Amino acid sequence: MKIHVLLGAWAACTAxxxxxxxxxxxxxxxxxxxxxxxxAGAAGPKFSAEAAAIFxxxxxxxxxxxxxxxxxxxxxxxxxxxxxxxxxxxxxxSSIVIKSGDPTATALFAEFKxxxxxxxxxxxxxxxxxxxxxxxxxxxxxxxxxxxxxxSAAPADIERGRQLFYGLTALRYGSQACATCHTVQGGMxxxxxxxxxxxxxxxxxxxxxxxxxxxxxxxxxMGESTDVYLTPKESFAIxxxxxxxxxQNRAALxxxxxxxxxxxx
Amino acid sequence: xxxNFLFGILPYLSLGLLAVGILARYLLLKKQGVAADVSQARxxxxxxxxxxxxxxxxxxxxxxxxxxxxxxxxxxxxxxxxYLLESVAFAAGLAAxxxxxxxxWRSLRQRGGSLLTExxxxxxxxxxxxxxxxxxxLAAFYRWGSSWGAMVLAPYLASLLHGKAEAGxxxxxxxxxxxxxxxxxxxxxxxxxxxxxxxxLAALQAILGALAKPLAAAGRAAAAWARxxxxxxLFWPEED
Numbered sequence: 432m433k434i435h436v437l438l439g440a441w442a443a444c445t446a447x448x449x450x451x452x453x454x455x456x457x458x459x460x461x462x463x464x465x466x467x468x469x470x471a472g473a474a475g476p477k478f479s480a481e482a483a484a485i486f487x488x489x490x491x492x493x494x495x496x497x498x499x500x501x502x503x504x505x506x507x508x509x510x511x512x513x514x515x516x517x518x519x520x521x522x523x524x525s526s527i528v529i530k531s532g533d534p535t536a537t538a539l540f541a542e543f544k545x546x547x548x549x550x551x552x553x554x555x556x557x558x559x560x561x562x563x564x565x566x567x568x569x570x571x572x573x574x575x576x577x578x579x580x581x582x583s584a585a586p587a588d589i590e591r592g593r594q595l596f597y598g599l600t601a602l603r604y605g606s607q608a609c610a611t612c613h614t615v616q617g618g619m620x621x622x623x624x625x626x627x628x629x630x631x632x633x634x635x636x637x638x639x640x641x642x643x644x645x646x647x648x649x650x651x652x653m654g655e656s657t658d659v660y661l662t663p664k665e666s667f668a669i670x671x672x673x674x675x676x677x678x679q680n681r682a683a684l685x686x687x688x689x690x691x692x693x694x695x696x
Numbered sequence: 697x698x699x700n701f702l703f704g705i706l707p708y709l710s711l712g713l714l715a716v717g718i719l720a721r722y723l724l725l726k727k728q729g730v731a732a733d734v735s736q737a738r739x740x741x742x743x744x745x746x747x748x749x750x751x752x753x754x755x756x757x758x759x760x761x762x763x764x765x766x767x768x769x770x771x772x773x774x775x776x777x778x779y780l781l782e783s784v785a786f787a788a789g790l791a792a793x794x795x796x797x798x799x800x801w802r803s804l805r806q807r808g809g810s811l812l813t814e815x816x817x818x819x820x821x822x823x824x825x826x827x828x829x830x831x832x833x834l835a836a837f838y839r840w841g842s843s844w845g846a847m848v849l850a851p852y853l854a855s856l857l858h859g860k861a862e863a864g865x866x867x868x869x870x871x872x873x874x875x876x877x878x879x880x881x882x883x884x885x886x887x888x889x890x891x892x893x894x895x896x897l898a899a900l901q902a903i904l905g906a907l908a909k910p911l912a913a914a915g916r917a918a919a920a921w922a923r924x925x926x927x928x929x930l931f932w933p934e935e936d
Contacts, residue, residue, distance in 0.1 A: 598773055607769065611843045620775060623839040624870070 480662045482565035483575060484645070485558065489551065496571035503543055510567040515560070522559050524550040577641050577666035581632070584671030592672025595665055597621070603662050609669065612648065615676045632670070632677040640670055702878055704863035707856050710885035717888020721897055730901075733894030740803050740817055740891055747795025753788040754831075757781075757842075762853050765846035772843045781842055782835065789832045796821070796828055816889035823886065827879040834872040849877070 493502035509518070513535070521528050521536060525548040528536040540547065551559070565571075584592075594600040597620060598608030614621025615629045625648070635643060644666040661669070725733070742748060761768050772778040800821060835841050848865050855862035866874055887893055 607843070607847055611769075611840065611847060614839075619839075621839075622844060623837065624841075624844045 479561045479565055480575070481558070482561040483570055483663075485554070486562055486565055486571065489549075490562070493546075493548070496566070502546055503548060504539070506566055506571075507569075510563050515563060518563055519556060519559050521548075522551050522554065522562075523556075524552060526550055575663040577644065577661075577663035577670070578638075579667055580637050581667070581671045581674040582637075584667070584674070588668050588671045589675045592668035592670070592675075595669055596672055602665060604660060606660050615673070616680060628673060629676055629680050632674040633681075637670070637674075640673070641666065644669060699867045699874070700863050702863075702874070702881075703852075703866040704861040706878070706881050706885075707861065710881040713885040714888055717893060718897055718900070721888055721893045725894065725897070730894040730898045733891050734898050737891035737895045739806060741799070741820075741895075743802055744795050744798050746791055747799055750788045750791035750795055754785070754792055757785050757788070761842055761845045762850050765850035768842055768846045772840065772846075778840060778843070782840060785842065786832070786835050789828060789835065792828050793832065796824055800825075812889065813891060816886055817891060819886050820883060820890045820892065823879050823883040827876060827883065830872050830876040830879060834870070834876055837872065838870060852877075 490506065494504065494506045495501050497505065497507040499505050513521075517528075517533075517535070525536065527550075529540050529547065554562075591600065595602060596608060596615075597610045602608065609628070610621035612622040612625035613628045614623060615627065617627060617629070632640060644661055646660065721730075768781075771781065803817065803821060838844070848869065852862055852865040855865070866877060869877075887896065
């Protein structure tokens with residue numbers, strides 16, 4: 432009978448834990464941290480990595496910035512051509528604005544072969560305003576910090592990259608440190624679920640690695656937007672650290688080869 | 697397609713089989729009771745303190761990773777704590793493997809049930825072996841399972857509980873991880889056919905019995921109160 436009581440208690444505890452887990456409130460990222468960006472110094476006062484990411488993901492398929500008409504109009508200067516509140520309404524729900532008989536919206540609808548823009552109802556007003564700010568400051572023409580060549584990194588950037596890689600400094604958007612799944616130079620400190628990243632800088636080269644670092648490895652938080660994974664500054668720091676590791680490894684290998692060659696002679 | 701079935705549909709199928717199997721066992725054993733089966737289950741599946749302790753520790757560790765992933769990741773932020781957690785879990789896994797071997801030895805020498813029960817118990821023992829060894833191997837080859845488990849397994853199981861299985865999270869995992877998770881679902885599906893089914897049934901009966909006691913007491917108290925404060929004499933006075 433004792434085993435029944437123990438198992439009963441165990442099952443009850445498990446059920447309570449599962450219920451607690453099910454009923455817990457869904458945590459959201461603090462909204463204040465999403466609009467701003469610590470990389471402001473790199474690209475003007477209103478540069479937002481999130482806005483850049485959303486612009487790249489949702490706008491560039493149909494719009495260009497300063498390169499003429501694609502499917503929709505060129506967005507360069509759009510914040511001067513149209514009023515801000517009209518743009519916010521139009522981005523949120525272009526179909527509603529067109530249906531309301533708005534003359535600008537209906538004219539655009541007719542001009543662009545009645546191709547209607549998707550209603551971005553999931554974007555909040557601050558997010559849309561951030562995108563418009565990004566367009567207003569010429570964001571698409573600004574080279575984000577993560578696109579800078581890792582060869583230009585200062586020792587402080589490499590050290591910051593090391594700290595971010597190992598999780599000694601938290602990543603801004605709450606993503607997990609690379610060392611959760613990866614390691615470098617066969618070290619035991621990092622995980623081994625993912626590949627060893629010692630040679631990744633030379634394998635991918637600077638540009639490809641930049642784009643790779645913009646994609647999250649895992650969507651590990653339910654219901655979270657994965658538009659942004661690292662800030663450009665974090666991405667640059669991690670890239671710099673990985674380049675440094677690759678260089679160190681190459682130097683160690685060549686030294687090893689030299690020593691072995693010298694020994695055999 | 698195969699993986700979508702294994703990690704998108706099989707979990708629900710396993711839970712369904714568990715529920716149906718326990719119900720069927722209840723209907724079959726309603727008259728004769730489950731005491732004999734529970735006693736046999738104890739000797740087959742719960743013998744040895746090493747086995748019991750290590751399995752409880754492993755189950756608790758897995759539950760913590762799945763239910764409190766953020767806490768685990770915070771704990772693992774310190775390398776020393778990460779090493780401590782992983783080495784304790786690995787030692788528990790080794791102890792569970794040793795306990796399982798003892799269990800197998802005992803089970804081979806002890807026979808005396810229906811063919812179906814014997815077969816199911818053997819399948820369950822095999823699944824336990826697969827679960828334990830795949831867990832040990834993935835701990836050795838895919839380091840820091842507590843960290844990536846919190847990142848991948850926790851949202852996967854949460855997606856199952858929310859009814860929207862994110863099979864993609866599991867599909868991208870290495871074979872050993874998928875095998876480990878699959879063995880758990882398979883074990884859940886097989887459980888009702890084994891002697892452990894009777895243990896679950898007995899535990900459910902114990903819980904329901906414990907819950908029924910205060911309800912029955914409350915019912916008796918309510919009946920007594922109603923008898924004491926019966927308004928009937930006010931409306932229908934007894935005739936002399």
